[in-house]
Amino acid sequence: MTIKNIKRSPINKRVIDGVYETNKMLLNVGKTTVTKLFKPHKSSSARRYKLEKESLTRLKGVNGTPELYGADDAQFTLKMSRLPGVSAETLTPANIQALAKIVKDTLAAGVARHSMPIRDIVIDKEGQLGLVDFERVTLRKWSWRPDWIVACWVSYYHLARLIAEYQPQMLTRKQEKLVRFGAHSRSLVRFIHSL
Template sequence: MSDSNDESIYSTGKMYVEINARNVIKTFLPQRDSIKRFKLELHALKQFTDMDRVPHLINANMDKMKLEMTKLPGKNPSFLSQSHLQQLQGIVSDLFAHGIARHALPIRDLLVDDKGKLYMVDFERITVRKFKLSPIWLIAKAVTQSHVLRLIWQFQPHMLTTTQKFEVFSIIGIRRIFHSLKSVINKVKKGIIYRK
């Protein structure tokens, strides 16, 4: 979501977003998982009352699956400096402290203002901590941390330790294997469908 004094609207197959001068209204469109995504983002926003780098909840309409939240300053960055990435690590630590782990961390979900302050938006794909030693929670934390390492590797690789570089290479290797397997599975499925 980019910063602008003018109102703007964008829509995807999964949501309709109105960006106004002071707030953002996000409506989840009917989809197989839309209720789940709405409830997850609502839960996350309710946890963020004491955080200043994420949106704050203004209002929620369960029937219409609509969330109204504060608008954050800044624009989507095309580059992340060392300071930005250090701030990102701080935000992620705060998320973990609030029991939130992200499934993905695309740069489009980050905003940077004129003073170089970093913000994070979009929390519909998260894992919520049930208890600290939950295996699901520990895996979700590791996934979030891997996305942070990936961004550091992409923009400021000198920040990584030797161990972290090894982790990134391992992650890249696993992702390539996963995508190759996914491609093969999809081809097999298509073959079965065509035979029918």
């Protein structure tokens, strides 16, 4: 697999009339706030709720991430600020630079994302970029822990993958190697799961 052959995945998940629903969650999107309910009948709801709540707490003050307004632990519900804009469909060089800063700042806050689909990146009319959805993360307990080091590399891989997909001329040699390694590793994992 080469950097140039990475396929862009279509965005097929959308907010309709301020509501976004999956079998795992219900999102109500208002003008300035978002309420996210983790459906309690799913076994992973409590864990994912706690991860996103802790992530947003750690990310307080990090530009380009939602601010946590409140949480209802009994109902697995979070209320947070709504970042202005819509889901990105492409990324400009300026967007890539802004995203790289957000990734760096989230890692500094102790939050490493497991994935970074483009639908989680929002861009407003002025071109300001934000990143949403922090339920699938690793939280830093100690910086020397092996799981934290791996989680950081996973976040950097997803950033490099987006650069390769939308602005490949911006990739550094190190990022190119990371994209190749990540693609190879993902193929290997898919093969193992198929056995």
